[in-house]
Each structure stands twice: as structure tokens, then as C-alpha cells.
Amino acid sequence: QSALTQPPSASGSPGQSVTISCTGTSSDVGRYNYVSWYQQYPGKAPKLMIYGVSKRPSGVPDRFSGSKSGNTASLTVSGLQAEDEADYYCSSYEGGNNGRVFGGGTKLTVL
Amino acid sequence: EVQLVESGGVVVQPGGSLRLSCAASGFTFTDCTMHWVRQAPGKGLEWVSLINWDGTSTYYGDSVKGRFTISRDNSKNSLYLQMNSLRTEDTALYYCAKEGRGDYGASFDYWGQGTLVTVSS
DSSP: OOOBBOOSEEEEOTTOOEEEEEEOOTTTTTTOSOEEEEEEOTTSOOEEEEBTTTBOOTTSOTTEEEEEETTEEEEEEOSOOGGGOEEEEEEEEETTTTEEEEBOOEEEEEO | OOEEEEEOOOEEOTTOOEEEEEEEESSOGGGOOEEEEEEOTTSOEEEEEEEOTTSSOEEEOTTTTTTEEEEEETTTTEEEEEEOSOOGGGOEEEEEEEEOOGGGTTSEEEEOOOEEEEEOO
8 A cells, every 4th residue: 555645734824725736546546436635724623624535525615626536636726825824634545455645745834 | 332442551571461451331342343553652543453343353454463453342343453462563453343244344444442552661
């Protein structure tokens, strides 16, 4: 099981858009539409932001969107707000052992 | 309201054993696959294990396979993680997480607040 690859950091100014990538393989991200994204504030539990590649749970602002192309999934945050500053993790179903795999996380800074 | 409350985290010596528990409420526990996910201090999330609704299927991450055992008691709405042969690298905050159903499949839609396991001599 290899972790998915995310950039360690990303940043943007308020109102701008930022995209975080999540690269896996043809055994996880590339094969299944089971990519999800989580937001985590320091000292808090993760919160589901996107599931099934691009679906938003109730209560998540539509500024958050997800997509996938080949082995790479992406999370886009539009209209950045100060409260979006957090760590973001992607996750995928891994068919090899029916397990799950996470990305290393990306720290989003709102400048 | 969905609630997941973990307990059992303590300081334990390398080679020791520990059992974590997660008490679930606010949803039909028997309908759901459940997971343990851990986070070492200052590090990212790592998937540990999952168990299906009736306990007949379990899966583990490579780093814990053969040392950890996941189980559940549906009569008590509880999830467990038996941790044996603990190593210093097992030091982490251990989260109990509920897997979403239907379209939410394979995502973690609710998380507990975690219980801290420290492996140190």
C-alpha cells in the first residue's frame, strides 16, 4: 500500500481559487470512483468534504468541488475564505486488499 | 446525532498490548462498515483496518497486519481494536470512523475525536 501523492502545501489569497492534486495509481484512484476529501483543523477530527470524486455532503459549501482525470484526483476551493485554511487529505478505495489509502496531506494557507 | 467515542488509549511499553474501544450512537450500527484510522503526532492520516457490518470480513493495512485485530459487538454498538506487539511507530491518535453507505461508499462520513496511544519505554 503506497500513500497517494499530494503537494505538502498550497496557498491563495481571499477570493481566489486553489486546486490540490492527489495522484495515485491504476489500482486505486485510476480504477475506482471512490475518491474522497477531508478537511482537518489543528487538534480536530477530519471532516468529509467530497465523496465519490465530486459529490458534496449536505452542509459543505459549493465552493468546494472535486474531479478526477486518469490516476489524479483534484480538490478545488473557489472564492477562498480565511476559514478554509486547514489541512486537506484525499483518500481512495484500494482494490488490491479492499483497503483504503490516504494522501500525505496538503496544508492550505489563505494569504 | 451520530456520535463515535473512542477510549482505551494509554502509555504502553514496546512489545505490549492494548485494546481500544469505540462506542457508537445515533445511527444503525449494524448497517455500517467501520474503520480505524490513525495519525502520528504532526503527521498525516493512515488507514489501519476495517470490519464489515457483521464482522465476517476484516482488512488491515500492511503496517499492522498480523499484530492488530479489529472486532465489533453489534449488541453493544461497539467497535474494538486489539493491538499486540506494539512498536514505537504505532504511537498515534487513533480515530474510529464510520463508512458512508450507498453513494457515500468507501468514504468516512463520521469520525470520533480519537484516543491517544503512546508506545514508549
